[in-house]
Amino acid sequence: MASAYGGPEVLSVIDATVPEPGPGQVRIAIRAAGVNPFDHKMYSGAFGADPAKLPMRLGAEAAGVVAAVGADATGPAGPVHVGDEVIAYRAPGAYATDIVVPASSVVPKPAGLSWEQAGGLMVAGVTAVHVLEAIGLGKGETVLIHGAAGGVGLVAVQLAVARGATVVTTASPAKHELLRELGAVPVAYGPGLADRVRTAAPEGIHAAADLVGTDEAVDVSVELVTDRTRIATVAGFQRGARAGIRLLGGGPGADPGTEIREAARLQLTEAAAAGRLRVVIASSHPLRDAAAAHRESMDGHTTGKIVLVP
Template sequence: MPRVMIARSFDGPEALELADEPTRAPGADEVTISVLASGVNPADAKLLNGVWGRNPSRLPLHPGSEVSGVVTAAGPDAVGPAGPIAVGDEVIGYRVSGGYAEEITVAASSVLPKPASLGWEEAAGLLLTGVTAFHLLEATGVGEGDVVIIHGGAGSVGFAAVQLARLRGARVIATASERNHGLLEAFGAEPVVYGDGLVDRLRALLPDGADVALDTVGTDEALDASAALVADVDRIATVAGFERAAEIGAKRLGGGAGADPGTELRMGARLPLIELAGRGELTVRVARTYPLAEAAAALALVGEGHPGGKVILLP
């Protein structure tokens, strides 16, 4: 029987336990995936901590929203965003529920083809951060010739945003710790150390200011620096610092209170992002992998805030 990580309470990642659960047979327009890698994300910890509600009827909790694997069964009319899905297809699943598992049955609408050139681990870590970065760029209209500040450029979302902004022809200035400056330079960004004096360092590099600021870290420092450098507040967006963003009038994107979830836009970005990754134009950095049974430790690393790339579970 397939193994799955579940939580029987809202007591955080520590409540996760390994269980044996039968996999539901796929119904109409559903498929079953043998999971070969699962992405680990901060949103999983929020689910386990009851941030989005603590209704007992939702227990046990099944975290995990992105996977990669092979289709082992397909129901009638199993058609995904790229067309019909068949047994044996190598796929990426996003957005799904219960991805911390060896096998999962999901809606065909969440299943997309995995390029042969993309490894299982990279494929499982591509889409959540990718669609989030895409939403940031779309919401602020990043285009050719724009000067864009990206706060947290070496984080998973920030790193995707750096690459996507460069592909659009923007000049990118990315804040990051000094140890990540070489990486950012290799991908065409101009790195700046965050911390005290950030505004002065940015002004020295950008005497005329910037056109856009994208925040992936959520600190007051990042948002205040954005407001100081970008004249048009409609071109400042965050996926993390909602309180400060509301105070300065910046855009709030994602799942927080008062934020624009951008659901349709994000789901529409999945295939283009997969195509970019398949051609080698969008890179996913995998920082570390863990066995499925060590999901709590994987979430702890993600919760520290600086894992150095995507954290992935392997069955």
């Protein structure tokens, strides 16, 4: 919980009573919760600093075991029962040991995923699906994905490859081997990026996704993609707005893509269950060390997802 606006030092763990689920609700004993950049933006003041919103519970996704159910607790995959292993998204306040959410937020956890992988799947996954839908990526096209080694990026790469696209990605050289394993053509970011992308994709780039939020990502995308409706950002909202590209997610003026993201949940669990989608975990931290997890996330150089384990 954030007790004030500021940096990770404002985070603390408190004791609170968890209510019993009401009609259409379930209570989940959490095994892992995903950490996302949006979480620390909420209390950093990036989206405003209204004191009425404090103290602020954090988190949006979790995986765990259903501990109690209210009447008519039915999720997208059917009735939810005590003992079910599930993934919850949207799950406000998921940084917790237990949480009550609408049953409509709950989908079955694939048996082959660890708790950490399940807890870190949804936000990255639904964001990746939203991005690829927004830019209209199709079979035989070439897409440029900036920040491809992050949580969203690694999922987006796999989904784009599965669509039959050629995927050129930007990442630091230490992460290129993993991206190649996933079917991408990696290039290093930094000065000369546009020329390196042209070399990697001599027939051109049809669409681009900025998942890192740098001016370089937006500028290179605009330089290489003629149709700005086929460029999207989930992080560079100010620069993206000035460039006239698509803004996606929870930022100012962005398209939240609610219906696309809700529909993506079962697609993602099906792909993960079938082994078509890997969830790469960068690190896991105890819930009490959420501040350390946020400092790692804010560094911006992780490979995959960071998760909290109560």
